Amino acid sequence: MKYQCQRSSAVLSAALCLAFSAYGHSPVCNCYNDEEDNSKVVCEGGFSDGGSAEGVAVRVLDDRDRILINDVMNADSTFTFTKPDADFHVIYDAGPSHQVVIYMDDIE
């Protein structure tokens, strides 16, 4: 089920890093390389209604969906992590049907 959700989110959002739903607020997540430290990635979370992402679960997984990092968005609605050595993707998990998947290749 999780895999299906991830795949469908990926199709919907593609490079946009957005997930859409029937709810009034949609989860939004954007990840980019930290310009001050290229070994790190910064992810910003939010919602289309402007709500805070503090406490929203965020996971970094490898290409076999093994969890490498399991954390939450901080008070600034951001999450910073060191790039894994292997291929990875990020899941911004705001609940059922509110997941955003960002693949490594979409992180600039």
Added chain:
Amino acid sequence: MTDIVKPLLPRSFIAFVSRNLIIILSIFGFSGSVVAHFQMLYTPETAFTRGQATQFSMVFTHPVHGGPHMDMDPPEQFYVVSQRGGDAKPKRTDLLKYVKPVDWLPNHQVNTKQVAEDGLQNSTKAFSASLPRSVIRSLGDHIFVLQPAPYYESGEDKYIQQFTRTMINVGGVPGNWAEPMGLPAEIQAYNKPYANWTGGVFRGRVLADGKPVPHAEIEIEFINHKPDQENNRFAAAGEVELPQDAYGTQTIYADDQGQFTIGLPRAGWWGICALAVGADTEHEGKPLSQDGVLWVQVKDMK
């Protein structure tokens, strides 16, 4: 009129006047009643799915006619206030270091041979800012504010200073788009300026130092000649033919709360300017009009 002056003036002069009527009107001081001044803070796109490098063009002009343009002095301030989400703190970033002078060409410059012969079609001083992706990288609203130096309008023997705002959004996450900024002259947005459909309406409120301005005079113009940022000029041809000058500059008045509503009948860019609402009314011994300008982008439903 042409029939009357024909016997008195050479044909070439009449043709010259016809080609340059707007510029000549401006020079002789008719610009205030014919076309409205608008400080442009133009960038092609204001609703991004993800952050990217962006170029702004700053031209003081009459957008519905594609000119004439007025020489700008270096801006006093250019900055962005960014906010991701309604509860986040706004972050101000000064951007003056990115502002570079450019020569903005008149849209008549298509025929360079004609321009050389006329000798009147000089370029005007404008400015450009190429902003790196890091400026507009984060999700949320990015409100760009341009505070130009006061411009002396000889035709009206007064100075004009237009506090101009253009808003960009990344990812659809709202931020501070509706928040007053406390500028000397400002149009507070009641709609997101970066998310408007053709045929919709735009609502706002005129503020001066954060306080409503009852019954403020407001002018609205459409950017009728598409800006060409690569060549620093507008398209020679306008998108819309004006039946009469009153259609070019729409004039309305705010209500007793400073609020107003306008229609958005066409996709593109609409400029809204609240006239002479700022508290400072004098500059270097001349009258000063401190105006508030807000730019609104409109898209077709396809």
